[in-house]
Amino acid sequence: MRESGTWSDWQAVGASDAIPDANRAEAADAATRGGTDPIVASHADGVQIWAEAATGKVTGVKVVLIDPGTRAADAAPPASTVASTSAPSTTATTARATVTSAVFRQASATIRAVVAPAQPSIISRAGWGADESLRTCEPDYSTGIVSAAVHHTASANNYAPADVPAIIRGFYAYHTRPEADGGRGWCDIGYNFLVDRFGRNFEGRAGGITSTVIGVHTGGFNSRTIGIAAIGDFSTAAVPAAVTESLSQLIAWKFSIHHIMAGVTVQMVSGGGESKYPLGTVVEFPTIYGHRDAGFTACPGQNLYDLLPAIRARVAELSNESVTYSPAGAVDSVAGSATGIRVAGWALEPETSAPIQVEVTVDGTVSALTADQDRSDIGQLFPSAGSLHGFSGTISAAGGRHVVCLRALNVGQGASTVLGCTAVTVRNSSPVGYIDAVTATPTSILVSGWALDLDTTSPIAVHVYVDGLATAVLADGSRPDVAAAYGDGDKHGFSVAVPATAEPHRVCVYAIDSQGGVNPLVGCRTVAYDNPAPVGILDVAVAGPSSGTISVSGWAMDPDTSAPIN
Template sequence: MRLRLSVPVALLLASTALPAAAAAEPPETTSTRIALRDATLTRDATREVHSDSAFDLVGLTWRGQAPEHIEVRTRTGSGWSPWTALEPIDSAPERGTQQGSEPLWTGRTDTAQVRASRGGVDVTGDLELVAIDPGTAPAAAPRSSAPGQPPVVGRAQWGADESQMTWPPEPTETKAVAVHHTAGTNDYRCRESADIVRAIYRYHAVELKWGDIGYHALVDKCGTIFEGRVGGLRDDIVGGHARGFNHGTFGVSMMGNYDRVVPSRDTVESVAAISAWKLGTARVPADGRTELIAGPADNSHFPPGAAVPLPTIFGHRDVSKTACPGQRGYEQLDEIRARATTLQRDNRP
């Protein structure tokens, strides 16, 4: 029988745990780029690529206009996976970043197929496939590092290679939490979660040239919270999770695709807990409303300079043209707000 701890008990255990041992050397994370124009194009406008080394996560990158439709599948010993649709990520090419799709956790494989089109015309030859091997490392236990903070697996504990972090922290003011999902797949084991975070970090920081992982926190389907953007827990730091609304927000991403799958109770509880704590540090009520000023973004619902009223916990789709955090994830926002409000009240001095 699994014993489930309430948030206050878990916090007490985490805060009274022995100090962490010195962090081990992070696993080596590598990535390979494969130009799809060199791959064979089949009759159904599919390109198949094979990597000389195995990988666990893929993304697609391009220059110029984004494809309207992108689908990926991979092959394992049991055959081909289902096709998975990937949305473009709204990047900032004028700042030297790379345009690309959402990442997809594939599990161990070395072969992928890609379909991409724009206006009904195949454009897979314009894309590059990024294949990432995050290495493996033992799962680290989450712990609390600040008063009232829910237990979190820190960057050193999940194996962040800080030499890849080239985006100096930029201060902001936390007015709201933006809730996301990483999309891709729910077909992962929670002991792989740190590997997934390392792979997303490599994709965001190195391959998309953001200089760091975009989210401030990530929550897996077992409810484990992972620290994201450097300094984003300790301080109010700009992230890279909702272009046009990165200033003034704290980005939390549920690891998985929650378009058709309902987030687990553990995930909802942990998203509520980290949101309640972070908003509480800024004296912002979890059930309140705020106003954010839209910045420039190709994928935004709002023009630059618009004053946008929002709940203090909102979904990515509220500000951007995206399905994120998925329909089923979006339907949990009321529960997340209610639970975060209760946690703020219970932890009030």
Template sequence: MRIFLPGLCGRATVVPRVVLPVVLLAVCTAVLPLSPAAAGPGPLPAGPSPRAGLRTSAGGGSVTSLPLAGPHRSAAGRALAPRTTGRFELLGVTWDGPAHAFADGTVRIRTRDAATGVWRGWQRLDADGEDGPDTPAAAEGARRAGTAPLWTGPSDGVAVEVTAGPAGPPPGLRVELVDPGRGAESSAARTRPAEPAGGGRRTGDQAPRPEIVTRAGWGADESVRESGFVYTGQVRAVFVHHTATATAYDCADAPRVIRAIYQYHVQSNGWRDIGYNFLVDRCGTVYEGRAGGTDLPVHGAHTLGFNTDSAGVAAIGTYVEDVPPPELLTGLARVSAWKLGLTGRDAAGHVKLVSGSSASRYPAGTTVTFDAVSGHRDGFATECPGAALYPQLPAIRTEAARLQGRVDTPVTP
């Protein structure tokens, strides 16, 4: 049986019916008709990545990857009707090749609320590819570039509009629909308890460890990521991010957001694990990110060009206009103070790092001086961690230094 889909910029498209949801992408300058991914074994219809199709994870999570065929030219364009899909809560668009392959392109999406059936307004996805590893591909798996992931909440319908840049659409364009599921079951400890202040720590450098929700605590499916670990040198800097996902969330739902980001980073982008070393929710709860040991210098994929000798800490939410809650700022200060203090680093000090990628703000090999607690935008041309969070970094540094015993006056970030 086949389904007739009317009007892709004045052209009709016929696609085979499969069990996966059908998503339409409209382009008026370059039209990219959607070809559903194979639900089982067999050749993939677009792109070289082996990650296309429906990928599942323990606890009911899944990522549906829908390859795009094309491009085809059309003289006219018009609005494209939204389509019903399976349930998802986060989405993004990925492609083969480097992030700059989609230079000056735009992606807009519209989703339907699964609970109310109401279609939300159009939203634009960030196609800058600002997060990511700067190690060779062999160290991070079969990588793909992609937009920043967008948290939509429970959704069951989507429309996408892709407009290619001057170079045309990159190969292997795919829509990624992520359902975080209920999380994998694990017998491992769900939290790492906080250390009491002054509990045997060295004055002036090592702050007490905050309570940390482990990967088991947020329901990570450990079979999804790469099995090994990659370590860097001593962590000398912390880069603060925001996840650019919804801000007005219930903190009890933060593990769902983290699972969705994890699945997008690994199953859609092809990274070895979630990119961030830690995440902090709006209630100040700290979560373990990339696996390998919270005390150890795990090599992350968070600040392109400066993933070496650093840790990435992401505030869950979008803090461009939304003001970060005090609890979130305190959580960022606590984990930064503890992580830097493990090697005696002053959270209010400075550090020199060497750029590992010319796609960062600085050519590869350039030595750059950073604050020990810096923002993502300090190393990459991005607004991250947001116009509302970035100005709070000086107060976060001061509070982190106080927690290390270097500043006597309490500071509320």
């Protein structure tokens, strides 16, 4: 790179192994072309590229120049504009524990005043000037974050404080630019947080700093890991003390609200992709690990990687004791239904066996459930806590996409625990259908038609009422015409014969909602059996062969039966 007429030394860059997890929305847009991490050249006016392959020729090279623009506010971004939604922790003076049924704390234990780590100052996306129109899809969320991956951006270290917002905007623009235009094709910036060399923290990927937003930073392990990047290249450069302390405080705060211990290991299953561990491999990492532990990369640089043991120790010092006093729990399921969002899981407080409250937030609107349902499995895991710690319930929500977060509310020392977040879609479309025919016979009523629920491709039930008495039938007959009209499969036809007398009857048909919602009326008909008279023809009537006789021939039938009649 050339700055002020002088060319720098060559800077080696390799292919980045950061790609979206395979089951994420942005994976389809970022799977055809590799790319390097961006090179920061804040004041350069020229660039040279030297590309070589281990064998053969290098083809398809594309160089992309990103201009992040300038803002007057870059010189002094707000110190902290991101508010935490976590409830403040409750502290206590030194005392003897009086709760005899504590889960982790015995009744004889001495309780010291334990203060959960406070949220550090974090400069928001607005603070560094994120253009939200560049985001191409909604955030994905994890129902369980268990670790933090430390990165460096492998970019220049000689930036000034006022340069940082533009540097982050450059990362953001490169990450979100379509692959065809030389970018990575991601929905948003890949990192969850960034830390500059002055120790300032910056919000990365959108979706909430206290939530479990899934980023793109550690191939194969994005969905279980917080990705935090130190801005700079720490392969050979010394790591400023401000960086290590800010990393430690930021991770400690996140660990305290996600119930993660530092200085221990955790097992995760590789999602494959660009990870050095094949898909499905069970891997054991420290809860704070370096990017190189998971991928084929030198990230976070040797000097920062060498400091990870010290960072783990510092995080443990700041948050581990708080975590042991904080609620534990898990989200078992979050699913959309016809009437809202159903959630289930368990939560307990280590300082009491009494049930605690679970906060359920749907798009920012808060509801509460009590974790007081019997869970024998939890009782076996935590005998001193008892088994009444399960929760389930349905939160009303309109149709569409919703972001749901669950948090176990702390009642003693420690901090409230974010159990997990996820995005769910409530589909509560009403079934539709049509009555093709209602025909009466002397002994039954024949009803045929079709019905489907757009919330499922499976056949649904249809209830046929004759004078108020119901007969259930499955609408699973082949109807290619319905499949062509709705694109929801063809197994939606029904036909049923309901026993009935020859008198008039009222017939009504209802389509049964697959999600347990309202069952709409398809239609009603009034039918009566119109008893037709027998018919026939006299073909021949002639004198018989003997005196006093007549020979007669012809035919006769009753439309009500195929049997011979008199």
